Amino acid sequence: MPSEKQAPKLTxxxxxxxxxxxxxxxxxxxxxxxxxxxxxxxxxDDDPVLEEKYNELVPVLLAGDTEICHWFLDENKLKAFLDQEAV
Known part of the structure; x- marks a missing residue:
C-alpha cells in the first residue's frame, strides 16, 4: 500500500x-x-536572528529553507512548488 504524501509545510x-x-x-x-x-x-520581530536575516524582505514565503517569494505572492512560483509537491 503506497504511503500517503504529506501536505507540504510553508512558513x-x-x-x-x-x-x-x-x-x-x-x-x-x-x-x-x-x-x-x-x-x-x-x-x-519575536526573534532577533530572524529579524536580522529577513528584516527588509518580509513578508517572505519559505518551503523549508528555500525562499518561494518575498514582498508579494508570486503565484506562479507557489503553484509550481505545490504542483511539484503533489506528484
Missing part, C-alpha cells in the same frame, strides 16, 4: 504591522484551501 515570515505581510497571508488562503498545505506564520 511565512511576518510582521504584525506590515500591510504587505497581511496581503500575502490573505492571498495564500485560497491556495491553502486548494492544496491543503500547513502554514506557519512567524513574527520576525
Amino acid at each position: 511565512l515570515m511576518f510582521r504584525e504591522y506590515c500591510s504587505l505581510c497581511h496581503k500575502m497571508r490573505d492571498a495564500l488562503q485560497p491556495y491553502q484551501a486548494e492544496y491543503g498545505f500547513d502554514l506557519d506564520i512567524i513574527d520576525v
